[in-house]
Amino acid sequence: MIGPGIKRGTAELAVLSVLEDGPLHGYEMARSIERQTQGSLRFTLASLYPLLYRLEKRGWVRGAWETSRTGRRRRCYRLTSEGKKRLSPIRKEWAELFRALKRLTKVSHA
């Protein structure tokens, strides 16, 4: 049974997924998601930041302030081992949603 949260949480899956490939700060995450999906999926920073705070509060990601060469302060997030562990069932839930919608309708998934 797919929970209610899954039908929304696209951003959560996206963020955890890009963080799996290595630490990133918020601004770069948004860019990375947009680039990797060729512009299909975009999130505003205003939705990403609160999401990152939630994820950090849960212990799925950990943020650390750093200062770039140019002296700009930014918060670099990395996936925790807890977060890595949680990603797998989330992916399974999404796969289930895909299967369900595929059965119900005729959404191609090429």
Place this chain on the structure above:
Amino acid sequence: MIGPGIKRGTAELAVLSVLEDGPLHGYEMARSIERQTQGSLRFTLASLYPLLYRLEKRGWVRGAWETSRTGRRRRCYRLTSEGKKRLSPIRKEWAELFRALKRLTKVSHA
């Protein structure tokens, strides 16, 4: 670019899809969606009815009161030609979301 609405509207796609196979009343829609997805996707009637009113207001479905043999009154909804026309781009948008998430993460879609 995937619109903001698409990341939710699972119910909309589901309802329009089951109505494509023939007219149904609300209660039966919920059963049909659950059955066709083998229980993976369920909606409460409390979310389906308001959705049907919205769809009817847009002219995508049309509801008609009918009385069953047993004398029970119920509202039978059918997909309008307008609704049929709208279903196709919605499916395309979902397919795009699937592709995007597939690229981003490693959601299997078997």
Place this chain on the structure above:
DNA sequence: CCTCTATATATAGGATGCCTATACGTAGGA
């Protein structure tokens, strides 16, 4: 007869997640 379950529609109220708008601030090019 009474109660329980299935059928059937309807609305109120709440939670959540994403949005726009706005704010603050640095760096670099025109």
Place this chain on the structure above:
DNA sequence: TCCTACGTATAGGCATCCTATATATAGAGG
């Protein structure tokens, strides 16, 4: 000087889903 890119942060709004509740008929079992 102004504009764009970079970078984080919060307030306020809206849509969609949820739970809870109301109403009402049909049929089965006690």
